[in-house]
Structures are given as C-alpha cells and as structure tokens.
Amino acid sequence: MTRPRTSMDDPLKRRGFLGMAGAGAGAVLVGTAAAPAVAAPSRRIPGDLFRLGVASGDPLPYGVLLWTRLAPKPLEFDGGMPRRPVPVHWEIALDARFRRVVRRGTELAVPAEAHTVHADVRGLGPHHEYYYRFRAGRSVSPVGRTRTAPAPGTAPAVEFAFASCANWEQGYFTAYRRMAEERPDVVFHLGDYLYEYRAGANGSVRTHIGDEMNTLDEYRQRHAQYRTDPDLQLLHATAPFVVTWDDHETDNNYAGLVPENTDPGQGNDTTARFAARRTAAYRAYWEHMPLRRFRRPVDTDLPLYRRLEFGNTATFSVLDTRQYRTDQPYGDRWQVSGPEQWDPDGTILGAEQHRWLERSLSRSRSMWNVVPQQIYFANWDALAGPDDGGYNDGWDGYRVSRDRVLGFVEERGIENFVVLTGDVHTNWTNDLRRDFERPETRLLGSEFVTTSISSGGDGTGSHDPGQVYWDENPHLKYYSNRRGYVRCRVTREHCTADYRAVDHVTRPGAPVRTDRSFVIEAGRPGVQDA
Incomplete structure (x- = not known):
C-alpha cells in the first residue's frame, strides 16, 4: 500500500538461545541415537551455511514444519552455493541442549529450490515446546524454538501475535525483537513481509x-x-509462523493477474509478462517461508488459504485476498464509491475460497472463530455526508464479497467471529455489522487491525485520524499511528488484544509498551476496554 496514511513469558536471551549451536564448524549433533548415515559430498561445501537462520511454521497438534536455507553468501543470486544437491540433517528435541532428541531426519537441499529445506516433522506431542537445529557439511545452524498446537478436544489458553508490513528502507525491525521476547505460541504474519521496490525508492x-x-x-x-535482519531471525527462531501474503511480495496493489502498472513502458503491459513475474514471486515466497512441500507453487498458483485448529479454543481460517480477486473498482482510487463496489461479479476471494471459508466457519467446534487476512475489512469512510467513501483495495471495493461473509456469520449464527488485519500501517479497532451505516443493527464480530513493523517510519503517535472518521464510522473504536504489533490471548471466556507500540524505528532499540487493550467476552460481540 503506497497511499499516504492518516494522521507472555520470560524474555528470550539471544546469546543463550541462538548460541546453543555454538560448537562451531566441528560441532557434533547430540541425541539419543546416531545421526543418519549420508554419504559425504564429493566436493567441499562452503562454510557458514546458515546465515539466514532457521524458522518453523504451520503448527499442528502432532507436527510442525521446519525451514532453513543454505546460503554462505546470501546476497548473491545463488546464495554462494554450488549447483548440486546437499544433504541437510535436522533434529528436534525436548530441550535446547538436545539431550532428549525425539525426531531426526535428512532433507536434500537442491539448487532448483535455492537450497531451501522444508522438513515436515510429525509424531510430536500436542501443545508442547520443542527445539530444533540443522547440520550440513561442517556447519551447524542456530537453535530454533517452536511449539505444536493443542490437541483436539482440549481448550488451553492460546497466546499469539500478528504483524504486517516490514519495509527494509523505512526502519529497523525492532518490533520483531520485542515480539520474540514475549515468546508467543504462534505468530501470524499478514502480508508485506518484504517490499518489491528498487533501491532507494522508499527511504534511506x-x-x-x-x-x-x-x-x-x-x-x-x-x-x-x-x-539477514537479526531481529527477524530472532523471531523466526522463537515461534512458529503462519504466513499469508498481501501485494508487495509480488507487486503493489496487483489483483489476480492484473499488475499495478499496465503502462507498456513498465514491462507489465501483458498478462503473460505479469504472469511470469507472479510465477517468480510465488516461487521465491514458497522457498523462503515455512510452508509445507505440498504448497509448492505450480506455474502462477500457490494454494495458501488454510485452516489451523488450536484445540477447542480457536480455529484460524487463513485467507488469501490477493491471488483470486478481480480488478479493483474505479481504478483503485481512494474514497471513490459507487455501483462498481457492488458488482455481483466482483470477488476478493474467488468462488472456491469463499465456499471453503464458509465450510471452515460452519465446521468449527472452537470457541473463537478467527480469520487472519490482509486488508481492511470494515467500511472505511473518509468522506463527510451520505457518500460512504471506501478503500477500494480493501473489502470496500468488494462489498458483495463482504456482505456474503457477514451474511453467513449472521444467518448461521457463527459466534465469536474475529478478523485480524494488516496492510494500512496504522492501528484500528472496529466492530463488525452487516450494515455499517446503521449502528443500531446487530453486532456480528470485531476486527483488530495491526500497524506496520516499519513501513511509514516512526509515525506521529496520533490517536486521532480526524473527526470525519469518527463521524462517518460509528463502528470505529480506536486508532493509533505508531509502529508495532498486536498481542492476543484467547481462552474459552475471553479474547484479549494488546496493541504493542514502539515509538521509533528509524533508529534501532526502541522499548515496547502497550498503547491500548481490548477484550471481547465469549458470546457477547463487540470490543470493550480491557
């Protein structure tokens, strides 16, 4: 998004945690059985293979995905790796010193996949903390911590955080480090994990x-x-990620196979050209994210929407609002409204994903039905008077799709419906109704919108987006223009959201504080001050 914006546990110590593998190049894996026997490569493998760290993702009650990439020279196109496969050994243990190894195996890192590793580990225990590491040649990776999901039928408290929009050029990723220090059970990254622009286009x-x-x-x-960012590496090594993309992982404000810029001079003037670009972007995204192998993209498609159950506490229905959408109405212009927003053929999810979401919500047996997704869900009206404005890259531009979702929630009696959102570089909290223009109508759920990690720079600290927003959006409960993330805790009784803020990102090291907290009581829609 490029439009100007309106005005858990004990801390994790990086030295002790990421240094657990500090036996160096001659390290030997410790465990309850011998490391798997694999023939040594015929030629020497470069040292310092794990300079991009480690990660885990998509936790299940009995398994988790482990990720790394071999890249001794990470900023070279090939990562400094030879053009041949390299065996990579992994192991996962109950303790950070690997005295109690419970699973181990070997993956082949191949040049065609940028020497990335996607190890799908099964046979673990539910709702349990584990530690993992990799070895290739004489290199041993940093140690990562991960956690499996709770078992079906159980209902423990679940602590998670969500974030979006990390622009390298506009600030440091301090908020990632502060999130890591809180050791959440899981992190949801809601898009704009990186930005596609040329060097110097976004900041200095x-x-x-x-x-x-x-x-x-x-x-x-x-x-x-x-x-290579140390704060991002620390967070990945601290908690499993559940990722979904927005636009900047490919191209700003693209829609399906329609690029942002269709000017013939920009190289995106045909569907075929942009399809090739999207294919490249999707391939690199899968390679570098902790996603299972069956999600590996085929041509221009990558199946990213999915459902994760955390016992009977929460079901997360993760959406992809970018890959299947039709083109935005009114040329994606800000605060332009009209019949194109209600085009019955317009869709933000696509027919198949929309049916999948309805099945996911209707089959949920969890107390909380949480929808992590990318873009502003509530109505966003910045125009005084009867014209209800709209953010046409968000759900405002696809009102039939939004009404179908909220209509399903209302008609099927889906309780404790919570939407998690990123994209807009500022914090917002909204209550959700089918008709946002009529505050007397039934409350159906709430939306928590996180600010950015660094996009937009330090921010202003303002809590007032302007009087027109309060006047025209009676569902709006909170706004803030600082960087940070949202920390949540869900139990059978409550969903609590803490808006965590850092006051500066243009220099590193800012402390974190809670700017505002909200709570939703189970069975009682709408946010209240915590």
Missing part, C-alpha cells in the same frame, strides 16, 4: 539491493536480504 534508513523485483533471482535475493 537502510537500502534495498537491486532494481524492482521481476525475476526469480531478484525475488530470491530480496528475500535473502530481509532474512
């Missing part, structure tokens, strides 16, 4: 490498650059 705090991304090599290089 730090500088991107290269031109605007178009090719697979360029997308791989940019992913690698972001993964």
